[in-house]
Amino acid sequence: MRPLEGIKILDLSRVLAGPFASMIMAELGAQVIKVEQPIQGDETRGYEPFVKGEKESVSAYFMAFNRTKKSITVNLRHAQGQQLIKQLSTKVDVVLENFPVGTLKKYGLDYASLNAVNPLLLYISCTGFGETGPYASRKGYDTVFQAMGGIMSLTGERGGGPVKPGLPVADLTSGLWLCIAVLSTIIGRQTSKVGAHVDFSMLDGQVGLLSLAAARFFALGEVPQRMGTEHPGRIPSSAFVCADGKWVQITGADQHWVPLCNLLGLEAWANDPTLAKNSNRIKRRDEVLKGLSSAISLLDRDEMCRRCDAVGVPAGPILQVDEILSNEHVQAREVVGEFSHPLIGVFPYLKVPFKFEGFDPVQASYPPLLGEHTDEVLGDLLGLDPRAIEALRADHAI
DSSP: OOTTTTOEEEEOOOSSHHHHHHHHHHHTTOEEEEEEOTTTOSGGGGOSOEEEOSSOEEEHHHHHHOTTOEEEEOOTTSHHHHHHHHHHHTSOSEEEEOOOTTHHHHTTOSHHHHHHHOTTOEEEEEESSOSSSTTTTOOOOHHHHHHHHSHHHHOSOTTSOOOOOSSOHHHHHHHHHHHHHHHHHHHHHHHHOSOEEEEEEHHHHHHTTOHHHHHHHHHHOOOOOOOTTOBTTBSSEEEEEOTTSOEEEEEOOHHHHHHHHHHTTOHHHHTOGGGSSHHHHHHTHHHHHHHHHHHHTTSOHHHHHHHHHHHTOOEEEOOOHHHHHTOHHHHHTTOEEEEEETTTEEEEEEOOSOOOSSSOOOOOOOOOOTTTTHHHHHHHHHOOOHHHHHHHHHTTOO
């Protein structure tokens, strides 16, 4: 048994944040029914990059966020399609959606409408700016939420302009927030015995991640500035370039200062009581970082990491994607798995990063073909026979 077995999720979301959340829960055992528009499906089925099969190409973007789900096609603009969603909502625990504010209300598929037919339904809405407030009707993408949520103002080198992180951080973390929303409402419903609606704003989610930056502002009135890989309140905590041109990140506390200095041949600093405390090193930030940089630049990256490991100084190589995916520890932890896709054959994927004792292992299957499970789901959950399903298809409701 996997942790979420028995939970059914009707997933009306598209693109990244919602599908990422529902994929995680699918691989933890939930049955996820992905609802897609006929013909086109989720927009990301057409997103680069593509993996070429013998007959067709498949979007790697789509596959990254839609494993282990069932796909059905339903025309939400069609009255019979809307009725199918209402009926399906009585058979599931959760509806997850990320339509613009007010869209599903026009179709009679908002929380109030579905709660009327299933009072136990957990309805999770993911929008850019939430369902209330002056920005509720605004549109946005990942980088817009990064920009407005503060993280982009914090990212970049000292004295330089803002930089977006190398991953769609707003989308990915929103997916994790959505998982928390689903799981917390499932647990809460066990006691309340009623359904719930969650209004999640991706902007709120980004503001919620400011954590330490907000704490410094609340405590000191300080607006944090861009500092590259440096930490505003700790030295050493920075990336350093090594003799071979590769980079290492070193982050230590007071107990690591002396062993770090000794392994770098900086015995005078190791014995200098005025540098023993972090607060004093911060006051001499430029001097200390310059000295560390000079000493580290004499060693190759792997040798630097070996010396740090030997004396317990926290350090790690800054690895590129190809390096981390082939890393011995990542391979030993079996982080990368494979699924067999009917159109392209065997393809690798990143597993959900949990290893359980007491539950069965996380399992994954290939991302579904568009509408692959329409007949199965409508037959099994709604009891529709093949004739009825074909009639819906002929009428363009599915």
